[in-house]
Amino acid sequence: MLPSKSFLLALGFGASLAAHAQKSDYPIQAVPFTQVKLTDNFWLPRLKTNTDVTIPASFQRCESTNRVKNFEMAAAHQGKFATTFPFDDTDIYKTIEGASYSLSVYPDAKLDAYVDELIKKVGAAQEPDGYLYTARTIDPAHPHSWAGPTRWSKERELSHELYNAGHLYEAAVAHYEATGKKTLLNIALKNADLVCSVFGPGKLSVAPGHEIVEMGLVKLYRVTGQPKYLETAKFFLYARGQYKGYDPKSTDGWKNGQYWQDDKPVVDQRVAEGHAVRAEYLYSAMADVAALTGDKQLLAAVDSIWQNMVSKKLYVTGGTGAVPAGEAFGKNYELPNTTAYNETCASVADVYWQQRMFQLHGDSKYVDVMEKVLYNGLLSGLGLDGKSFFYSNAMQIKNIQGYHDTEPARAGWFECSCCPTNLARLMPALPGYVYAERGKALYANLFVSGTTNLTVNKQKVQLTQENNYPWQGDLKFKVNPAKAGADFDLLVRIPGWARNEAVPSSLYTFEQPSSQQATIKVNGQPVTYQLQNGYAILSRKWHKGDVVDVNLPMEVRRVHANPLVKDDLGKVALQRGPVMYCAEWADNNGKTSNILVPQNASFSAGYQAGLLNGVETLTATVPVVTLGAEGTSVSTTPRTLVAIPYYAWANRGKGEMTVWFPEKLTDLDLLSQPAASGATASK
Structure with missing residues (x-):
């Protein structure tokens, strides 16, 4: 389908885009992860586990599940596609991306050589004109059933040809930047040149079914400076909402285009809708193109979508995508607990999106959401062993006979294994989210111990963080400029949770405001700081040995959901610092669905070094609903509630878990199943 003349005019392609793109970009630039050397007690072990366990396990599983074999057969043009989904190629690309980031931090000759051999297999599978898609190339006469008889013919619906390409490009750039080698980059550029020759004004037009090719x-x-790549990314964005084959009256997201974010032109979209992973990749690309081209319509659209998501469709753990059917955003305030989907890939995509929104606007609220995702909704997707995963992340697990939970236990791999490989690529890049710069401003966004050497306001500076975050709120920043009197502003994020803001909207609120405030000292002297967009601005001429001490109040906070979130009415969640908590069966007499947390419950926090690789737990004496000996009476008994960080659940076997606790007993469900050993608190 060729685009209409009005469609082309709306795109504004041509010389003006190329010229404008060269001088436009994000006003705020992240400090590259290679410049940030971690010493952190919380994140560094996880990054090391990713290098030592997750990435090798991912490569091994790509081998054992025949994902690598698909490339070998494509090179030989014989055999039968050996896995289930046509996007299985991307698991190799994503793991190469993660391995490349890891090689930047942990040089490993053996891993480097293995990646080189794998890239050779990828290159051998590429067709002469650049096409790379093993699900068709192995046997073009009998391609995967999702792929259609000819190239791109089912791209909108199922083929994932451009999705595969997008992950190839991301891996290629990571490999090139990490190693300086162009082997994978050349493969990617050859494919991208084909894509640019096929799609565009006067050529084929389609809204990619699963976004990421745009990113x-x-x-x-960015790597090549060639405008055609940016032009084609923008073309794909503006292809949305142009397809006439959908039924706009249908409420089925597959039939009305919402599942693919294809029901409206991209600049007219105002709410987070459809498949959450696809959506957040789209929103990330919208931010990219808006930044690089100055497209104000795209910016207005993505701003509105962000506001809708944060105020109506975000879980208290930062998870997104409430509905299992379609792995999708639900309706406004549709945030169920036992059936919460919260795909791990959606949390990965959300981190990318939040970082871009921060780089556009410089407001800490985007980093607040990103921090919530990182410490809760994303980290829960990865087991402490580094090789077990959640695809979905529930908010409650009930151990009732016949009851179906979304996903009550972790798995080592999935038939559709997008989440494990997505984690493998995100984790080693985490240091790149810690700092950012704009002119004379240096932003300290995440509180992760380590050292960075950078140039800010044309002055070389070494900045060192020392803390025990997220368990303690004492943060230390050591500033060592190369020359005395370095003039720049250090902007330290004061998290929303330390400013009585549970999230940057009315979706969640703290039950009681805290009187405690973040305090700052410079060289031991208390300072009164200006707070702007959530940042404490410390403007001075810095000298070697200057020390900034920040103290964030680490109280246990009770969180309530907006009353429009029906599943959380009369319930409370627990938060300390950036960490959300849950109760798990292993600490609470095998059951959590009978626990009440009344308003007068008093919690204490304590660090347990031997539990779950070291966690801060919350404890309180609370009433627990119990049955009498004959099962004919109900009472409450005081017991000790032990709450652990949400991210750490499901590392000790399968059993009950809950994030939201009823504050009082208002009703009883009388259950006849033998496995239901007690009445459950509800409503």
Whole structure:
């Protein structure tokens, strides 16, 4: 389908885009992860586990599940596609991306050589014109059933040809930047040149069924400076809402285009809708293209979508995508607990999106959401062993006979294994989210111990963080400029949770405001700081040995949901610092669905070094609903509630878990199943 003339005019392609793109970009630039050396007690062990366990396990599983074999057969043009989904190629690309980031931090000759051999297999599978899609190339006469008889013919619906390409581009840029080698980059550029020759004004037009090619093309543009990659990324964005084959009256997201974010032109979209992972990749690309082209319509759209998501469709753990059917955002305030989907990939995509929104606007609220995702909704997707995963992340698990939970236990791999490989690529890049710069401003966004050497306001500076975050709120920043009197502003994020803001909207609120405030000392002297967009601005001429001490209040906070979130009415969640808590069966007499947390419950926090690789737990004496000996009476008994960080659940076997606790007993469900050993508190 060729685009209409009005469609082309709306895009504004041509010389003006190329010229404008060269001088436009995000006003705030992240400090590259290679410049941030971690010493952190919380994140560094996880990054090391990713290097030592997650990435090798991912490569091994790509081998054992025949994902690598698909490339070998494509090179030989014989055999039968050996896995289930046509997007299985991306698991190799994503793991190469993670391995590349890891090689930047932990040089490993053996891993480097293995990646080189794998890239050779990828290159051998590429067709002469650049096409790379093993699900068709192995046997073009009998391609995967999702792929359609000809190239791109089912791209909108199922084929994932451009999705595969997008992950290839992301991996190629990571490998090139990490190693300086162009082997994978050349493969990616050859494919991208084909894509740019096929799609565009006067050529084929389609809204990619699963977004990410747009983000990948932007990365190729940044590496090469070739405008065609940015132009094609923008073309794909504006292809949305142009397809006439949908039924706008249908409430089925597959039939009305919402599942693919294809029901409206991209600049007219105002709410987070459809498949959450696809959506957040789209919103990330919208931010990219808006930044690089100055497209104010795109910016207005993505701003509105962000506001809708944060105020109506975000879980208290930062998870997104409430509905299992379609792995999708639900309706406004549709945030169920036992059936919460919260795909791990959606949390990965959300981190990318929040970082871009911060780089556009410089407001800490985007980093607040990103921090919530990182410490809760994303980290819960990865087991402490580094090789077990959640695809979905529930908010409550009930151990009732016949009851179906979304996903009550972790798995080592999935038939559709997008989440494990997505984690493998995100984790080693985490240091790149700690700091950012704009002119004379240096932003300290995440509180992760380590050292960075950078140039701010044309002055070389070494900045060192020392803390025991997220368990303690004492943060230390040591500033060592190369020359005395370095003039720049250090902007330290004061998290929303330390400013009586549970999230940057009315979706969740703290039950009681705290009188405690963040305090700051410079060289031991208390300072009164200006707070702007959530940042404490410390403007001075810095000298070697200057020390900034920040103290964030680490109280146990009770969180309530907006009353429009029906599943959480009369319930409370627990938060300390950036960490959300849950109760798990292993600490609470095998059951959590009978626990009440009344308003007068008093919690204490304590660090347990031997529990779950070291966690801060919360304890309180609370009433627990119990049955009499004959099962004919109900009472409450005081017991000790032990709450652990949400991210750490499901590492000790399968059993009950809950994030939201009823504050009082208002009703009883009388259950006849033998496995239901007690009445459950509800409503």
